[in-house]
Each structure stands twice: as structure tokens, then as C-alpha cells.
Amino acid sequence: MIRYRENISLLPFNTFGIDINAAHIFYLKAPEDLKDILEYPGFSDMSDNMTDLLVLGQGSNVLFTHDFRGVIIKNEIRGIRILEENDKFVLVEAGSGEKWQDLVDYAVSRDLAGIENLTLIPGTVGAAPIQNIGAYGVEAADVIESVHAYNLEKKEWITLANKECEFSYRDSIFKRRLKNQVVICSVVFRLSKTPELRLNYGGIKEELGKRNIADPTIQDISGIVAGIRRAKLPDPEILGNAGSFFKNPLLGEAQFQVLLRSFPMIKYFKEGDLYKISAGWLIEQAGWKGYRQGNASCYEKQALILVNYGNAKGEEILALSEKIQKSVFDKFGIALEREVNLIS
Numbered sequence: 112m113i114r115y116r117e118n119i120s121l122l123p124f125n126t127f128g129i130d131i132n133a134a135h136i137f138y139l140k141a142p143e144d145l146k147d148i149l150e151y152p153g154f155s156d157m158s159d160n161m162t163d164l165l166v167l168g169q170g171s172n173v174l175f176t177h178d179f180r181g182v183i184i185k186n187e188i189r190g191i192r193i194l195e196e197n198d199k200f201v202l203v204e205a206g207s208g209e210k211w212q213d214l215v216d217y218a219v220s221r222d223l224a225g226i227e228n229l230t231l232i233p234g235t236v237g238a239a240p241i242q243n244i245g246a247y248g249v250e251a252a253d254v255i256e257s258v259h260a261y262n263l264e265k266k267e268w269i270t271l272a273n274k275e276c277e278f279s280y281r282d283s284i285f286k287r288r289l290k291n292q293v294v295i296c297s298v299v300f301r302l303s304k305t306p307e308l309r310l311n312y313g314g315i316k317e318e319l320g321k322r323n324i325a326d327p328t329i330q331d332i333s334g335i336v337a338g339i340r341r342a343k344l345p346d347p348e349i350l351g352n353a354g355s356f357f358k359n360p361l362l363g364e365a366q367f368q369v370l371l372r373s374f375p376m377i378k379y380f381k382e383g384d385l386y387k388i389s390a391g392w393l394i395e396q397a398g399w400k401g402y403r404q405g406n407a408s409c410y411e412k413q414a415l416i417l418v419n420y421g422n423a424k425g426e427e428i429l430a431l432s433e434k435i436q437k438s439v440f441d442k443f444g445i446a447l448e449r450e451v452n453l454i455s
């Protein structure tokens with residue numbers, strides 16, 4: 112039996128804490144229920160023939176600016192199981208509505224390596240491939256084997272192998288060619304029994320030093336990442352936010368050298384042939400860190416995060432983000448791209 116509600120507040124379903132309503136919401140418990148949802152009486156009118164349909168995980172990467180007049184499919188597909196195993200790796204399939212952190216706990220507690228650096232990223236498993244979540248030198252793309260989804264346009268089940276997902280920095284085919292066209296129902300991960308730890312990012316090594324850990328386990332890494340994140344990032348339960356609001360811009364050699372001449376202190380990381388510029392640094396240099404406009408603010412401890420101090424409307428957060436984009440462009444000639452999905 113499909114659970115369906117009308118005119119429901121999305122306040123509990125987005126970490127920015129934006130209080131808007133959705134006209135229609137269906138709760139998706141199992142992939143097979145999709146058929147019943149799509150055939151629900153009046154469904155195509157509710158969703159304006161699929162153009163007004165949004166799959167929602169935990170709402171930790173969205174900014175709503177208006178009431179949503181179409182259909183929300185709230186993903187609640189659960190389950191984690193081992194598909195295949197040998198002495199080197201394990202293929203684990205997780206339902207797309209599983210909490211990402213529950214999958215991390217599952218892996219870390221069983222000595223399955225690969226996602227320990229992605230500890231405490233909010234959200235669901237099904238959203239992980241969408242923007243290819245990443246942190247502390249690891250991306251979901253490093254461990255995703257395949258993605259199983261329903262294509263709403265073609266009305267067919269599809270399985271995309273890792274390469275077919277076209278992963279890149281905070282990007283994938285699901286944000287481009289397949290945007291709003293698929294419902295991801297499960298993801299298969301290749302986790303390793305012989306860990307290759309990545310320690311070179313964001314203070315992990317320093318923390319290992321402080322704790323006198325010479326030969327770290329994946330449990331150590333997960334614990335350290337959790338500690339760093341808790342100290343650094345605002346808890347959405349207390350201060351509404353969606354993590355990094357913008358992507359770190361990637362520049363080629365020529366553009367980077369010009370910038371470096373004008374701003375020798377610029378914060379960046381070299382990634383292959385490209386230079387990843389710290390968007391937080393750019394925003395801070397443009398004077399926005401800690402800036403507050405009504406209830407919308409550029410977080411005082413980390414300029415890349417915009418926060419809701421109370422009852423900010425989505426439009427207020429958006430307006431602040433646009434001012435920041437303009438001022439960073441005026442100062443550095445760099446167009447910041449939103450990481451958060453704008454639902455307008």
C-alpha cells in the first residue's frame with residue numbers, strides 16, 4: 112500500500128530548515144512500489160507529466176525557494192547486503208534510502224575499507240552518486256561499482272557501471288544528461304579487505320600524530336574524520352545549512368598563473384593538470400565570512416557554508432549566495448558554481 116500525503120511541510124525534510132510546503136508526497140519503501148506511485152490515480156496531473164517531480168533523500172543538498180507544487184518522492188528504500196566476496200574485496204549493495212552514515216558504520220565495523228574518509232557526510236546512499244560526494248581525499252566514485260535506477264522518461268530499469276556514471280568533481284551524469292530523469296534505487300560499492308589509507312588531507316596526519324597512532328586502522332581514520340567534522344561544520348539540527356554551498360573552482364594553468372600573480376597567498380590544491388582553488392578562501396577574502404543579512408548568513412567559522420539562523424526563506428539564502436558570487440567575480444574574475452541543488 113502506497114503512502115501518499117497532500118500539502119505537507121518540507122521543514123523536517125531539508126537541512127537548511129526552509130519552511131515550505133509540497134503539494135504531493137509519496138513515500139517510496141521499495142523499488143517495486145515505484146510502479147504503483149507512477150500509476151496512482153491523477154499522478155501525471157500532479158507531476159505535470161513528470162516535469163515537476165523531485166526525488167528527495169534527506170534534503171541535505173537542496174535549497175527550496177518556493178512551495179513545491181509537484182510531486183516529491185521521499186526515498187525510504189532500505190537494506191544493505193553482500194553480493195559477492197573474495198579475499199580481497201566485497202561487493203556491497205545498499206538501498207538508496209539508507210543513511211550514508213549507516214553504510215559507513217556497516218563498512219567500518221566489518222573492516223571493509225574505502226569509505227572511512229567519507230564518515231559523517233549527511234544524506235542517503237542514493238544521493239551519493241548524484242554529486243559524487245567526497246571528503247578528505249576520497250570520492251564516492253572511487254568505490255561505486257554500479258548504480259541501479261529507474262528511468263522515468265524511458266520507463267525502464269537501468270544499471271550504470273562506474274564509467275557510465277561519468278563521475279567528476281561533485282558531478283555525474285545524474286546532474287547532467289539524466290538530471291531529474293531517474294530514481295536511483297540501489298548502489299553497489301566495491302569495498303576492500305586490504306585498506307589503502309588516504310591520510311594526506313585535512314589534518315588527518317596531524318591528528319594521528321597527536322594521538323600517537325603510527326599504524327592506523329580504518330576505525331582510527333573514521334573516528335578522526337568524525338572528530339574534525341564535528342569541530343568544523345555546523346550541525347544542521349542546530350543551524351540550518353547544506354554543507355558547502357559552492358564548488359571549489361578548477362582553473363587551468365594559464366588562468367591560475369594570472370591569478371597567482373595578483374594574489375600570491377591564494378589557497379589552492381593541484382589536481383592533475385588543474386588547480387582547485389579554495390572557494391572558502393575566495394569568499395573570505397571578499398569579506399563575507401560571518402556576514403549576516405536577516406536570518407541568512409555566511410558561516411562565521413567556514414565561509415563556504417551558508418547558514419539559516421532561524422526562519423530564513425530560501426530566497427534570502429539564494430539572494431545572499433548571488434551577492435557572494437558577484438563580489439567574488441568582481442574581485443577575482445572567478446564565477447563560483449553552486450554545489451547545492453536549487454529547487455525553485
Ligand SMILES: Cc1cc2nc3c(=O)[nH]c(=O)nc-3n(C[C@H](O)[C@H](O)[C@H](O)COP(=O)(O)OP(=O)(O)OC[C@H]3O[C@@H](n4cnc5c(N)ncnc54)[C@H](O)[C@@H]3O)c2cc1C
Binds near residue numbers: 168
Ligand atoms: C553539514 C553538511 C556537511 C556536508 N558535507 C559534505 C561533504 O563533505 N561532501 C559532500 O560531497 N557533500 C557534503 N554535504 C552535502 C550532502 O550531504 C550530500 O550531497 C548528500 O549526498 C546529499 O544526500 P541527500 O540524501 O540529503 O540528498 P538530497 O538533498 O535529498 O538530494 C540531493 C539531490 O539528489 C537528488 N536525489 C537524491 N536522492 C536521489 C535518488 N535516490 N534518485 C535520484 N535522485 C536523487 C535530489 O533530487 C537532489 O537533486 C554536506 C551537507 C551538510 C548539511
